[in-house]
Amino acid sequence: MRLIALADLPDGVPAATEVEIDGVGESLILLRSGDAVRAWWNVCPHAGRRLDWAPGKFLLGKDGLLVCAAHGATFELENGQCVAGPCRGDALRAVAVEKIGDDVWLVASGTA
Numbered sequence: 001m002r003l004i005a006l007a008d009l010p011d012g013v014p015a016a017t018e019v020e021i022d023g024v025g026e027s028l029i030l031l032r033s034g035d036a037v038r039a040w041w042n043v044c045p046h047a048g049r050r051l052d053w054a055p056g057k058f059l060l061g062k063d064g065l066l067v068c069a070a071h072g073a074t075f076e077l078e079n080g081q082c083v084a085g086p087c088r089g090d091a092l093r094a095v096a097v098e099k100i101g102d103d104v105w106l107v108a109s110g111t112a
Contacts, residue, residue, distance in 0.1 A: 001106040004030065006099060009037065014066055014077070016042055016056040019106060028095055029058070029066075030104065031077055037104050040080050040092035044068040047086075051075075 003017050009032040017028050027042035027050060042050050046068065052058050053069035061067050065083065066075040073085030080092035096107035 003028070003039075003097065003104045003106055006032065006035070006037070006102050006104055009104065014058040014060070016052055016058075027052075027055075028106075029092070030097070035099060037097055037099060038077075038080075039095040039097040039106075041095060043093065044070060044073055045082065045087045045090040045092065046071055046073050051092075 001019065003019065009015055009030055011032050011034065015030050017030055019026050019028060029040045029042045029051065031038045042052060044051050047070060049068075049070045051066065051068045059067040059069055061074060064077065066077055067073070068085065071086050073082050073087045075082050075092055080094060082088050082090045097104055098107055
């Protein structure tokens with residue numbers, strides 16, 4: 001499933017995209033680093049809430065870490081690991097994506 005054009009993803013800034021899987025709407029966090037793209041479910045492991053403070057708007061700490069808008073859990077963007085807050089030691093659930101041509105696609109299984 002095509003998610004987004006690579007050109008529409010800002011480099012180094014978390015972005016959200018909505019997908020429908022088996023009839024259920026889900027939100028993904030996408031992070032572009034050059035031509036590479038990582039993705040996670042937009043769900044905090046602490047409380048099961050979205051991490052964005054408004055749809056597609058994420059908080060980044062001064063250190064460049066992703067911060068959950070609801071409870072302040074802090075995640076490394078390199079690997080989704082929670083390094084501070086109520087779910088320290090847990091991690092965001094990775095989603096398998098790949099760049100094909102100029103687009104980012106969800107891999108069939110959907111999880112990494």
